[in-house]
Amino acid sequence: HILDQASNMAMRRVNAPTKPVKLEFAVGCKSLPDGIDPVTGMFSIDAVTGKLIFLSHTEVLRQTTDPEFRKKLSVMYVPERKQKVQINVYHAANKRNIHEDDRVGSAIVPLDVITTPENISKIHEFPLWHDTDAERNDYLEQCGSALRLTVRLADDRDESLIMARGPVCDATPREAVQTMVNGIDMIKYPNDTGKKSEKRMIFLQKEGPG
16 A cells, blocks of 8 residues: 555656746857848747747847857747757848848757756857758858857756756758758758748847847
8 A cells, every 4th residue: 555655656746747947048159151140039849830939039240250149048948848949040131020031040959958967058059051042051061150059047946957858969950951851850841842932021120130
């Protein structure tokens, strides 16, 4: 009877829902193409449909290939859900409205990976790729363009609360694009659909260029 009670208590602990925690990202880039007025936007990736859902964006910086953004990005994270976000880098070009055509490159960030005890608060670097423009993707790889970020708990809670492990992130831009084309991850316009690029508004800079 005592063993049954202990077993039931253990099962309740295992099955208890994991509470979400708010993560905060400090974001920068390295070796962007010349002539870029960069701004980054963070999107959650729907695990079923692959649809991007806009979360937050940084300020706009002017004419820099190695930006370090002051404004932090944030997301609510549920440990052990293999949750990912996509961070896009755009060329703002003195515009208030940022469109898909302005996208310089992207990176998919696996939250379970970067929040392990050995990775939390470290500087993480993700190569930038472009999934609808092969020439631009090749140029990003040639430049060595990458997204750089650190992550922390926004409310200063104990970082041991997020010890989950997750999938290994893509190693190279070409592998990342191939993974997406194969349908394993989200892709806006897969090459095998024959769907042409479509001008879409990504987010509105309500505050104006920063």
